Amino acid sequence: MNDRILAAIRSVPWAIMPGYLEAIEAMAIRALDHPAVQAVAEDGHVERHFEAIAQMGERAAGTRSAAIRDGVGALPIFGPILPRAAMMSPSGGGAVALDLLAADFRALQADPAVRMILLVVDSPGGVTTDIAQFARMVAQSPKPVSAHVTGMGCSAAYWIISQANQISIDATAMVGSIGVMMGGSIQENPDQAGRREIAIVSKNAPNKRPDLTTEEGRAIISGTVDAIEDVFIAAVARGRGVTEAVVRSDFGQGGVLAGGPAVKAGMADRVEADGLDGAIRRLSTRTSSTRRTAAENTLKLAHARAGL
Incomplete structure:
Protein backbone atom coordinates (compact mmCIF):
# COMPACT_ATOMS: atom_id res chain seq x y z
CA MET A 1 0.00 0.00 0.00
CA ASN A 2 2.79 2.42 0.92
CA ASP A 3 4.45 1.82 -2.44
CA ARG A 4 1.22 2.75 -4.24
CA ILE A 5 0.84 5.95 -2.20
CA SER A 11 3.46 10.47 -10.68
CA VAL A 12 2.71 14.21 -10.80
CA PRO A 13 5.02 17.22 -11.24
CA TRP A 14 5.68 19.33 -8.15
CA ALA A 15 6.87 22.90 -7.79
CA ILE A 16 7.86 22.70 -4.13
CA MET A 17 10.88 22.92 -1.87
CA PRO A 18 12.58 19.49 -1.97
CA GLY A 19 12.58 18.97 1.79
CA TYR A 20 8.83 19.51 1.94
CA LEU A 21 8.14 16.95 -0.76
CA GLU A 22 10.21 14.48 1.24
CA ALA A 23 8.11 15.32 4.30
CA ILE A 24 4.85 14.92 2.36
CA GLU A 25 5.93 11.47 1.21
CA ALA A 26 6.89 10.47 4.75
CA MET A 27 3.60 11.73 6.22
CA ALA A 28 1.62 9.97 3.49
CA ILE A 29 3.00 6.61 4.60
CA ARG A 30 2.71 7.54 8.31
CA ALA A 31 6.47 7.71 8.84
CA LEU A 32 5.98 10.57 11.28
CA ASP A 33 9.40 10.14 12.90
CA HIS A 34 11.16 10.80 9.59
CA PRO A 35 13.77 13.62 9.88
CA ALA A 36 12.06 15.61 7.11
CA VAL A 37 8.77 15.57 9.03
CA GLN A 38 10.52 16.67 12.20
CA ALA A 39 12.28 19.48 10.34
CA VAL A 40 8.98 20.82 9.00
CA ALA A 41 7.36 20.56 12.43
CA GLU A 42 10.14 22.62 13.96
CA ASP A 43 10.51 25.33 11.29
CA GLY A 44 8.27 27.83 13.09
CA HIS A 45 5.51 27.93 10.48
CA VAL A 46 2.71 27.27 12.98
CA GLU A 47 3.68 30.30 15.06
CA ARG A 48 4.02 32.46 11.93
CA HIS A 49 0.58 31.43 10.72
CA PHE A 50 -1.14 32.25 14.03
CA GLU A 51 0.62 35.62 14.18
CA ALA A 52 -0.40 36.43 10.60
CA ILE A 53 -4.04 35.46 11.16
CA ALA A 54 -4.17 37.72 14.21
CA GLN A 55 -3.07 40.69 12.09
CA MET A 56 -5.28 40.08 9.06
CA GLY A 57 -8.50 41.41 10.58
CA GLU A 58 -12.04 40.06 10.79
CA ARG A 59 -13.30 37.13 8.75
CA ALA A 60 -14.50 38.34 5.35
CA ALA A 61 -18.12 37.56 4.54
CA GLY A 62 -18.69 34.50 2.38
CA THR A 63 -15.14 33.15 2.76
CA ARG A 64 -13.56 30.21 4.52
CA SER A 65 -10.25 31.78 5.48
CA ALA A 66 -9.97 35.34 4.14
CA ALA A 67 -10.12 38.41 6.37
CA ILE A 68 -10.66 42.13 5.92
CA ARG A 69 -8.96 45.03 7.65
CA ASP A 70 -9.29 48.69 6.65
CA GLY A 71 -10.43 47.82 3.14
CA VAL A 72 -7.65 45.28 2.55
CA GLY A 73 -8.90 41.76 1.91
CA ALA A 74 -6.22 39.35 3.15
CA LEU A 75 -6.13 35.85 1.64
CA PRO A 76 -3.80 33.40 3.41
CA ILE A 77 -1.76 30.89 1.40
CA PHE A 78 -0.23 28.82 4.18
CA GLY A 79 1.41 25.43 3.69
CA PRO A 80 1.76 23.06 0.72
CA ILE A 81 -0.60 23.75 -2.19
CA LEU A 82 -2.91 21.04 -3.56
CA PRO A 83 -5.43 21.38 -6.41
CA ARG A 84 -8.58 20.37 -4.55
CA ALA A 85 -9.89 20.04 -1.02
CA ALA A 86 -10.83 16.43 -1.76
CA MET A 87 -7.11 15.58 -1.87
CA MET A 88 -6.54 16.87 1.66
CA SER A 89 -6.87 14.91 4.89
CA PRO A 90 -10.07 15.48 6.91
CA SER A 91 -8.13 17.72 9.28
CA GLY A 92 -6.71 19.79 6.44
CA GLY A 93 -3.18 18.68 7.18
CA GLY A 94 -1.83 22.24 7.15
CA ALA A 95 -2.23 22.45 3.37
CA VAL A 96 -4.12 24.85 1.11
CA ALA A 97 -6.56 23.76 -1.60
CA LEU A 98 -6.63 25.84 -4.77
CA ASP A 99 -10.34 25.33 -5.37
CA LEU A 100 -11.17 26.80 -1.94
CA LEU A 101 -8.57 29.51 -2.40
CA ALA A 102 -10.13 30.50 -5.73
CA ALA A 103 -13.59 30.66 -4.15
CA ASP A 104 -12.32 33.00 -1.41
CA PHE A 105 -10.47 35.09 -3.99
CA ARG A 106 -13.68 35.56 -5.99
CA ALA A 107 -15.57 36.48 -2.83
CA LEU A 108 -13.04 39.21 -2.06
CA GLN A 109 -13.33 40.48 -5.62
CA ALA A 110 -17.09 40.73 -5.23
CA ASP A 111 -17.07 42.32 -1.75
CA PRO A 112 -17.63 46.10 -2.07
CA ALA A 113 -15.87 46.62 1.28
CA VAL A 114 -12.61 45.24 -0.20
CA ARG A 115 -10.62 47.86 -2.10
CA MET A 116 -7.57 45.70 -2.70
CA ILE A 117 -6.51 42.12 -2.10
CA LEU A 118 -3.40 41.02 -0.22
CA LEU A 119 -2.08 37.47 -0.60
CA VAL A 120 -0.47 36.56 2.74
CA VAL A 121 2.00 33.83 1.93
CA ASP A 122 4.02 31.24 3.81
CA SER A 123 4.19 28.26 1.48
CA PRO A 124 6.91 25.96 0.12
CA GLY A 125 4.87 25.41 -3.08
CA GLY A 126 2.95 22.34 -4.17
CA VAL A 127 1.54 20.36 -7.07
CA THR A 128 1.67 22.22 -10.41
CA THR A 129 -1.91 21.20 -11.31
CA ASP A 130 -4.13 24.30 -11.71
CA ILE A 131 -1.40 26.68 -10.50
CA ALA A 132 -1.26 28.46 -13.87
CA GLN A 133 -5.03 29.00 -13.82
CA PHE A 134 -5.03 30.51 -10.35
CA ALA A 135 -2.00 32.67 -11.17
CA ARG A 136 -3.95 33.95 -14.18
CA MET A 137 -6.83 34.91 -11.87
CA VAL A 138 -4.40 37.00 -9.85
CA ALA A 139 -2.94 38.65 -12.95
CA GLN A 140 -6.36 39.48 -14.39
CA SER A 141 -8.04 40.62 -11.17
CA PRO A 142 -10.15 43.77 -11.60
CA LYS A 143 -9.11 44.75 -8.07
CA PRO A 144 -5.41 45.41 -7.37
CA VAL A 145 -3.59 42.48 -5.81
CA SER A 146 -0.44 42.65 -3.69
CA ALA A 147 1.42 39.88 -1.88
CA HIS A 148 3.32 39.76 1.39
CA VAL A 149 5.60 36.85 2.30
CA THR A 150 5.95 36.12 6.00
CA GLY A 151 8.06 32.97 5.73
CA MET A 152 8.32 31.27 2.35
CA GLY A 153 6.94 32.24 -1.04
CA ASN A 165 1.05 44.12 -8.60
CA GLN A 166 3.76 44.16 -5.98
CA ILE A 167 5.50 41.81 -3.55
CA SER A 168 6.70 42.76 -0.08
CA ILE A 169 8.55 40.40 2.22
CA ASP A 170 9.75 40.17 5.79
CA ALA A 171 13.48 40.72 6.20
CA THR A 172 14.07 37.00 6.75
CA ALA A 173 11.42 35.69 4.34
CA MET A 174 12.48 33.62 1.34
CA VAL A 175 11.26 33.61 -2.25
CA GLY A 176 12.24 31.58 -5.30
CA SER A 177 12.82 27.87 -5.77
CA ILE A 178 11.68 28.29 -9.37
CA GLY A 179 11.64 24.85 -10.92
CA VAL A 180 9.69 21.62 -11.26
CA MET A 181 10.47 18.08 -10.17
CA MET A 182 9.13 14.55 -10.33
CA GLY A 183 10.36 11.54 -8.45
CA GLY A 184 10.42 7.84 -9.09
CA SER A 185 11.51 4.56 -7.61
CA ILE A 186 13.18 1.43 -8.90
CA GLN A 187 12.48 -1.99 -7.42
CA GLU A 188 15.77 -3.84 -7.21
CA ASN A 189 14.74 -6.66 -4.88
CA PRO A 190 11.50 -8.44 -3.92
CA ASP A 191 9.44 -6.79 -1.20
CA GLN A 192 9.05 -8.17 2.32
CA ALA A 193 6.35 -10.57 1.16
CA GLY A 194 8.72 -12.01 -1.43
CA ARG A 195 6.87 -10.41 -4.35
CA ARG A 196 8.14 -8.20 -7.12
CA GLU A 197 5.70 -6.12 -9.17
CA ILE A 198 6.01 -6.19 -12.95
CA ALA A 199 4.09 -3.80 -15.21
CA ILE A 200 3.53 -4.52 -18.89
CA VAL A 201 2.46 -1.62 -21.10
CA GLY A 217 13.80 6.82 -19.37
CA ARG A 218 15.10 9.71 -17.29
CA ALA A 219 15.03 11.94 -20.38
CA ILE A 220 11.28 11.35 -20.71
CA ILE A 221 10.67 12.64 -17.17
CA SER A 222 13.11 15.51 -17.72
CA GLY A 223 11.20 16.55 -20.82
CA THR A 224 7.98 16.77 -18.84
CA VAL A 225 9.35 18.85 -15.97
CA ASP A 226 11.34 21.09 -18.34
CA ALA A 227 8.19 21.88 -20.34
CA ILE A 228 6.30 22.87 -17.18
CA GLU A 229 9.28 24.90 -15.99
CA ASP A 230 9.17 26.86 -19.26
CA VAL A 231 5.55 27.81 -18.52
CA PHE A 232 6.52 28.70 -14.94
CA ILE A 233 9.40 30.94 -16.03
CA ALA A 234 7.33 32.66 -18.72
CA ALA A 235 4.63 33.48 -16.16
CA VAL A 236 7.16 34.87 -13.67
CA ALA A 237 8.78 36.98 -16.39
CA ARG A 238 5.42 38.48 -17.40
CA GLY A 239 4.37 39.10 -13.83
CA ARG A 240 7.64 40.71 -12.74
CA GLY A 241 8.08 42.68 -15.96
CA ARG A 248 16.69 32.06 -15.62
CA SER A 249 19.92 33.79 -14.63
CA ASP A 250 19.06 36.04 -11.67
CA PHE A 251 16.06 34.53 -9.89
CA GLY A 252 17.90 31.87 -7.92
CA GLN A 253 18.19 29.08 -10.52
CA GLY A 254 16.10 26.84 -8.32
CA GLY A 255 17.46 28.27 -5.08
CA VAL A 256 15.93 30.89 -2.82
CA LEU A 257 16.80 34.46 -1.92
CA ALA A 258 15.86 36.20 1.32
CA GLY A 259 15.01 39.79 2.18
CA GLY A 260 17.21 42.46 0.62
CA PRO A 261 18.95 40.18 -1.91
CA ALA A 262 15.54 39.10 -3.23
CA VAL A 263 14.56 42.74 -3.74
CA LYS A 264 17.89 43.53 -5.40
CA ALA A 265 17.42 40.62 -7.81
CA GLY A 266 13.93 41.88 -8.73
CA MET A 267 12.09 38.94 -7.19
CA ALA A 268 10.31 41.21 -4.69
CA ASP A 269 9.68 44.94 -4.47
CA ARG A 270 10.39 45.84 -0.87
CA VAL A 271 11.39 44.53 2.52
CA GLU A 272 8.56 45.48 4.88
CA ALA A 273 10.21 46.75 8.08
CA ASP A 274 7.02 46.24 10.11
CA GLY A 275 6.11 42.91 8.52
CA LEU A 276 2.56 41.99 7.62
CA ASP A 277 1.07 44.62 9.90
CA GLY A 278 3.10 47.27 8.10
CA ALA A 279 2.06 45.94 4.69
CA ILE A 280 -1.65 46.13 5.58
CA ARG A 281 -1.29 49.62 7.05
CA ARG A 282 0.55 50.83 3.96
CA LEU A 283 -1.96 49.33 1.55
CA SER A 284 -4.95 50.57 3.52
CA THR A 285 -3.89 54.17 2.88
CA ARG A 286 -3.67 53.69 -0.88
CA THR A 287 -6.63 54.35 -3.13
CA SER A 288 -5.34 52.32 -6.06
CA SER A 289 -2.47 50.17 -7.25
CA THR A 290 -1.48 49.66 -10.84
CA ARG A 291 0.59 46.92 -12.41
CA ARG A 292 4.17 47.78 -13.24
CA THR A 293 5.15 48.10 -16.87
CA ALA A 294 8.17 46.13 -18.07
CA ALA A 295 10.08 49.38 -18.59
CA GLU A 296 9.34 50.58 -15.04
CA ASN A 297 10.43 47.29 -13.53
CA THR A 298 13.62 47.15 -15.62
CA LEU A 299 14.55 50.67 -14.51
CA LYS A 300 13.84 49.82 -10.86
CA LEU A 301 15.94 46.67 -11.11
CA ALA A 302 18.85 48.59 -12.67
CA HIS A 303 18.71 51.17 -9.85
CA ALA A 304 18.66 48.43 -7.20
CA ARG A 305 21.72 46.74 -8.68
CA ALA A 306 23.55 50.05 -8.90
CA GLY A 307 22.79 50.76 -5.27
CA LEU A 308 20.74 53.88 -6.06
Whole structure:
Protein backbone atom coordinates (compact mmCIF):
# COMPACT_ATOMS: atom_id res chain seq x y z
CA MET A 1 0.00 0.00 0.00
CA ASN A 2 2.79 2.42 0.92
CA ASP A 3 4.45 1.82 -2.44
CA ARG A 4 1.22 2.75 -4.24
CA ILE A 5 0.84 5.95 -2.20
CA LEU A 6 4.39 6.98 -2.99
CA ALA A 7 3.89 6.10 -6.65
CA ALA A 8 0.82 8.36 -6.78
CA ILE A 9 2.74 11.26 -5.21
CA ARG A 10 5.64 10.75 -7.59
CA SER A 11 3.46 10.47 -10.68
CA VAL A 12 2.71 14.21 -10.80
CA PRO A 13 5.02 17.22 -11.24
CA TRP A 14 5.68 19.33 -8.15
CA ALA A 15 6.87 22.90 -7.79
CA ILE A 16 7.86 22.70 -4.13
CA MET A 17 10.88 22.92 -1.87
CA PRO A 18 12.58 19.49 -1.97
CA GLY A 19 12.58 18.97 1.79
CA TYR A 20 8.83 19.51 1.94
CA LEU A 21 8.14 16.95 -0.76
CA GLU A 22 10.21 14.48 1.24
CA ALA A 23 8.11 15.32 4.30
CA ILE A 24 4.85 14.92 2.36
CA GLU A 25 5.93 11.47 1.21
CA ALA A 26 6.89 10.47 4.75
CA MET A 27 3.60 11.73 6.22
CA ALA A 28 1.62 9.97 3.49
CA ILE A 29 3.00 6.61 4.60
CA ARG A 30 2.71 7.54 8.31
CA ALA A 31 6.47 7.71 8.84
CA LEU A 32 5.98 10.57 11.28
CA ASP A 33 9.40 10.14 12.90
CA HIS A 34 11.16 10.80 9.59
CA PRO A 35 13.77 13.62 9.88
CA ALA A 36 12.06 15.61 7.11
CA VAL A 37 8.77 15.57 9.03
CA GLN A 38 10.52 16.67 12.20
CA ALA A 39 12.28 19.48 10.34
CA VAL A 40 8.98 20.82 9.00
CA ALA A 41 7.36 20.56 12.43
CA GLU A 42 10.14 22.62 13.96
CA ASP A 43 10.51 25.33 11.29
CA GLY A 44 8.27 27.83 13.09
CA HIS A 45 5.51 27.93 10.48
CA VAL A 46 2.71 27.27 12.98
CA GLU A 47 3.68 30.30 15.06
CA ARG A 48 4.02 32.46 11.93
CA HIS A 49 0.58 31.43 10.72
CA PHE A 50 -1.14 32.25 14.03
CA GLU A 51 0.62 35.62 14.18
CA ALA A 52 -0.40 36.43 10.60
CA ILE A 53 -4.04 35.46 11.16
CA ALA A 54 -4.17 37.72 14.21
CA GLN A 55 -3.07 40.69 12.09
CA MET A 56 -5.28 40.08 9.06
CA GLY A 57 -8.50 41.41 10.58
CA GLU A 58 -12.04 40.06 10.79
CA ARG A 59 -13.30 37.13 8.75
CA ALA A 60 -14.50 38.34 5.35
CA ALA A 61 -18.12 37.56 4.54
CA GLY A 62 -18.69 34.50 2.38
CA THR A 63 -15.14 33.15 2.76
CA ARG A 64 -13.56 30.21 4.52
CA SER A 65 -10.25 31.78 5.48
CA ALA A 66 -9.97 35.34 4.14
CA ALA A 67 -10.12 38.41 6.37
CA ILE A 68 -10.66 42.13 5.92
CA ARG A 69 -8.96 45.03 7.65
CA ASP A 70 -9.29 48.69 6.65
CA GLY A 71 -10.43 47.82 3.14
CA VAL A 72 -7.65 45.28 2.55
CA GLY A 73 -8.90 41.76 1.91
CA ALA A 74 -6.22 39.35 3.15
CA LEU A 75 -6.13 35.85 1.64
CA PRO A 76 -3.80 33.40 3.41
CA ILE A 77 -1.76 30.89 1.40
CA PHE A 78 -0.23 28.82 4.18
CA GLY A 79 1.41 25.43 3.69
CA PRO A 80 1.76 23.06 0.72
CA ILE A 81 -0.60 23.75 -2.19
CA LEU A 82 -2.91 21.04 -3.56
CA PRO A 83 -5.43 21.38 -6.41
CA ARG A 84 -8.58 20.37 -4.55
CA ALA A 85 -9.89 20.04 -1.02
CA ALA A 86 -10.83 16.43 -1.76
CA MET A 87 -7.11 15.58 -1.87
CA MET A 88 -6.54 16.87 1.66
CA SER A 89 -6.87 14.91 4.89
CA PRO A 90 -10.07 15.48 6.91
CA SER A 91 -8.13 17.72 9.28
CA GLY A 92 -6.71 19.79 6.44
CA GLY A 93 -3.18 18.68 7.18
CA GLY A 94 -1.83 22.24 7.15
CA ALA A 95 -2.23 22.45 3.37
CA VAL A 96 -4.12 24.85 1.11
CA ALA A 97 -6.56 23.76 -1.60
CA LEU A 98 -6.63 25.84 -4.77
CA ASP A 99 -10.34 25.33 -5.37
CA LEU A 100 -11.17 26.80 -1.94
CA LEU A 101 -8.57 29.51 -2.40
CA ALA A 102 -10.13 30.50 -5.73
CA ALA A 103 -13.59 30.66 -4.15
CA ASP A 104 -12.32 33.00 -1.41
CA PHE A 105 -10.47 35.09 -3.99
CA ARG A 106 -13.68 35.56 -5.99
CA ALA A 107 -15.57 36.48 -2.83
CA LEU A 108 -13.04 39.21 -2.06
CA GLN A 109 -13.33 40.48 -5.62
CA ALA A 110 -17.09 40.73 -5.23
CA ASP A 111 -17.07 42.32 -1.75
CA PRO A 112 -17.63 46.10 -2.07
CA ALA A 113 -15.87 46.62 1.28
CA VAL A 114 -12.61 45.24 -0.20
CA ARG A 115 -10.62 47.86 -2.10
CA MET A 116 -7.57 45.70 -2.70
CA ILE A 117 -6.51 42.12 -2.10
CA LEU A 118 -3.40 41.02 -0.22
CA LEU A 119 -2.08 37.47 -0.60
CA VAL A 120 -0.47 36.56 2.74
CA VAL A 121 2.00 33.83 1.93
CA ASP A 122 4.02 31.24 3.81
CA SER A 123 4.19 28.26 1.48
CA PRO A 124 6.91 25.96 0.12
CA GLY A 125 4.87 25.41 -3.08
CA GLY A 126 2.95 22.34 -4.17
CA VAL A 127 1.54 20.36 -7.07
CA THR A 128 1.67 22.22 -10.41
CA THR A 129 -1.91 21.20 -11.31
CA ASP A 130 -4.13 24.30 -11.71
CA ILE A 131 -1.40 26.68 -10.50
CA ALA A 132 -1.26 28.46 -13.87
CA GLN A 133 -5.03 29.00 -13.82
CA PHE A 134 -5.03 30.51 -10.35
CA ALA A 135 -2.00 32.67 -11.17
CA ARG A 136 -3.95 33.95 -14.18
CA MET A 137 -6.83 34.91 -11.87
CA VAL A 138 -4.40 37.00 -9.85
CA ALA A 139 -2.94 38.65 -12.95
CA GLN A 140 -6.36 39.48 -14.39
CA SER A 141 -8.04 40.62 -11.17
CA PRO A 142 -10.15 43.77 -11.60
CA LYS A 143 -9.11 44.75 -8.07
CA PRO A 144 -5.41 45.41 -7.37
CA VAL A 145 -3.59 42.48 -5.81
CA SER A 146 -0.44 42.65 -3.69
CA ALA A 147 1.42 39.88 -1.88
CA HIS A 148 3.32 39.76 1.39
CA VAL A 149 5.60 36.85 2.30
CA THR A 150 5.95 36.12 6.00
CA GLY A 151 8.06 32.97 5.73
CA MET A 152 8.32 31.27 2.35
CA GLY A 153 6.94 32.24 -1.04
CA CYS A 154 8.53 29.42 -2.97
CA SER A 155 7.98 27.35 -6.10
CA ALA A 156 4.25 27.14 -6.89
CA ALA A 157 3.57 29.88 -4.32
CA TYR A 158 6.05 32.17 -6.07
CA TRP A 159 4.41 31.35 -9.41
CA ILE A 160 1.19 32.75 -7.94
CA ILE A 161 2.57 35.85 -6.21
CA SER A 162 4.73 36.81 -9.18
CA GLN A 163 1.46 37.85 -10.83
CA ALA A 164 0.61 40.39 -8.10
CA ASN A 165 1.05 44.12 -8.60
CA GLN A 166 3.76 44.16 -5.98
CA ILE A 167 5.50 41.81 -3.55
CA SER A 168 6.70 42.76 -0.08
CA ILE A 169 8.55 40.40 2.22
CA ASP A 170 9.75 40.17 5.79
CA ALA A 171 13.48 40.72 6.20
CA THR A 172 14.07 37.00 6.75
CA ALA A 173 11.42 35.69 4.34
CA MET A 174 12.48 33.62 1.34
CA VAL A 175 11.26 33.61 -2.25
CA GLY A 176 12.24 31.58 -5.30
CA SER A 177 12.82 27.87 -5.77
CA ILE A 178 11.68 28.29 -9.37
CA GLY A 179 11.64 24.85 -10.92
CA VAL A 180 9.69 21.62 -11.26
CA MET A 181 10.47 18.08 -10.17
CA MET A 182 9.13 14.55 -10.33
CA GLY A 183 10.36 11.54 -8.45
CA GLY A 184 10.42 7.84 -9.09
CA SER A 185 11.51 4.56 -7.61
CA ILE A 186 13.18 1.43 -8.90
CA GLN A 187 12.48 -1.99 -7.42
CA GLU A 188 15.77 -3.84 -7.21
CA ASN A 189 14.74 -6.66 -4.88
CA PRO A 190 11.50 -8.44 -3.92
CA ASP A 191 9.44 -6.79 -1.20
CA GLN A 192 9.05 -8.17 2.32
CA ALA A 193 6.35 -10.57 1.16
CA GLY A 194 8.72 -12.01 -1.43
CA ARG A 195 6.87 -10.41 -4.35
CA ARG A 196 8.14 -8.20 -7.12
CA GLU A 197 5.70 -6.12 -9.17
CA ILE A 198 6.01 -6.19 -12.95
CA ALA A 199 4.09 -3.80 -15.21
CA ILE A 200 3.53 -4.52 -18.89
CA VAL A 201 2.46 -1.62 -21.10
CA SER A 202 0.88 -1.79 -24.53
CA LYS A 203 3.16 -1.70 -27.57
CA ASN A 204 2.26 1.85 -28.61
CA ALA A 205 2.77 3.33 -25.15
CA PRO A 206 6.42 2.70 -24.23
CA ASN A 207 6.62 6.02 -22.40
CA LYS A 208 3.76 5.19 -20.02
CA ARG A 209 6.23 3.49 -17.67
CA PRO A 210 9.70 4.82 -18.56
CA ASP A 211 12.63 2.79 -17.28
CA LEU A 212 14.33 5.16 -14.86
CA THR A 213 17.46 3.03 -14.80
CA THR A 214 18.20 4.19 -18.34
CA GLU A 215 19.22 7.58 -19.69
CA GLU A 216 16.32 7.41 -22.16
CA GLY A 217 13.80 6.82 -19.37
CA ARG A 218 15.10 9.71 -17.29
CA ALA A 219 15.03 11.94 -20.38
CA ILE A 220 11.28 11.35 -20.71
CA ILE A 221 10.67 12.64 -17.17
CA SER A 222 13.11 15.51 -17.72
CA GLY A 223 11.20 16.55 -20.82
CA THR A 224 7.98 16.77 -18.84
CA VAL A 225 9.35 18.85 -15.97
CA ASP A 226 11.34 21.09 -18.34
CA ALA A 227 8.19 21.88 -20.34
CA ILE A 228 6.30 22.87 -17.18
CA GLU A 229 9.28 24.90 -15.99
CA ASP A 230 9.17 26.86 -19.26
CA VAL A 231 5.55 27.81 -18.52
CA PHE A 232 6.52 28.70 -14.94
CA ILE A 233 9.40 30.94 -16.03
CA ALA A 234 7.33 32.66 -18.72
CA ALA A 235 4.63 33.48 -16.16
CA VAL A 236 7.16 34.87 -13.67
CA ALA A 237 8.78 36.98 -16.39
CA ARG A 238 5.42 38.48 -17.40
CA GLY A 239 4.37 39.10 -13.83
CA ARG A 240 7.64 40.71 -12.74
CA GLY A 241 8.08 42.68 -15.96
CA VAL A 242 11.45 41.18 -16.88
CA THR A 243 12.74 38.89 -19.61
CA GLU A 244 12.77 35.11 -19.29
CA ALA A 245 16.56 35.30 -19.52
CA VAL A 246 16.63 37.43 -16.36
CA VAL A 247 14.44 34.92 -14.54
CA ARG A 248 16.69 32.06 -15.62
CA SER A 249 19.92 33.79 -14.63
CA ASP A 250 19.06 36.04 -11.67
CA PHE A 251 16.06 34.53 -9.89
CA GLY A 252 17.90 31.87 -7.92
CA GLN A 253 18.19 29.08 -10.52
CA GLY A 254 16.10 26.84 -8.32
CA GLY A 255 17.46 28.27 -5.08
CA VAL A 256 15.93 30.89 -2.82
CA LEU A 257 16.80 34.46 -1.92
CA ALA A 258 15.86 36.20 1.32
CA GLY A 259 15.01 39.79 2.18
CA GLY A 260 17.21 42.46 0.62
CA PRO A 261 18.95 40.18 -1.91
CA ALA A 262 15.54 39.10 -3.23
CA VAL A 263 14.56 42.74 -3.74
CA LYS A 264 17.89 43.53 -5.40
CA ALA A 265 17.42 40.62 -7.81
CA GLY A 266 13.93 41.88 -8.73
CA MET A 267 12.09 38.94 -7.19
CA ALA A 268 10.31 41.21 -4.69
CA ASP A 269 9.68 44.94 -4.47
CA ARG A 270 10.39 45.84 -0.87
CA VAL A 271 11.39 44.53 2.52
CA GLU A 272 8.56 45.48 4.88
CA ALA A 273 10.21 46.75 8.08
CA ASP A 274 7.02 46.24 10.11
CA GLY A 275 6.11 42.91 8.52
CA LEU A 276 2.56 41.99 7.62
CA ASP A 277 1.07 44.62 9.90
CA GLY A 278 3.10 47.27 8.10
CA ALA A 279 2.06 45.94 4.69
CA ILE A 280 -1.65 46.13 5.58
CA ARG A 281 -1.29 49.62 7.05
CA ARG A 282 0.55 50.83 3.96
CA LEU A 283 -1.96 49.33 1.55
CA SER A 284 -4.95 50.57 3.52
CA THR A 285 -3.89 54.17 2.88
CA ARG A 286 -3.67 53.69 -0.88
CA THR A 287 -6.63 54.35 -3.13
CA SER A 288 -5.34 52.32 -6.06
CA SER A 289 -2.47 50.17 -7.25
CA THR A 290 -1.48 49.66 -10.84
CA ARG A 291 0.59 46.92 -12.41
CA ARG A 292 4.17 47.78 -13.24
CA THR A 293 5.15 48.10 -16.87
CA ALA A 294 8.17 46.13 -18.07
CA ALA A 295 10.08 49.38 -18.59
CA GLU A 296 9.34 50.58 -15.04
CA ASN A 297 10.43 47.29 -13.53
CA THR A 298 13.62 47.15 -15.62
CA LEU A 299 14.55 50.67 -14.51
CA LYS A 300 13.84 49.82 -10.86
CA LEU A 301 15.94 46.67 -11.11
CA ALA A 302 18.85 48.59 -12.67
CA HIS A 303 18.71 51.17 -9.85
CA ALA A 304 18.66 48.43 -7.20
CA ARG A 305 21.72 46.74 -8.68
CA ALA A 306 23.55 50.05 -8.90
CA GLY A 307 22.79 50.76 -5.27
CA LEU A 308 20.74 53.88 -6.06
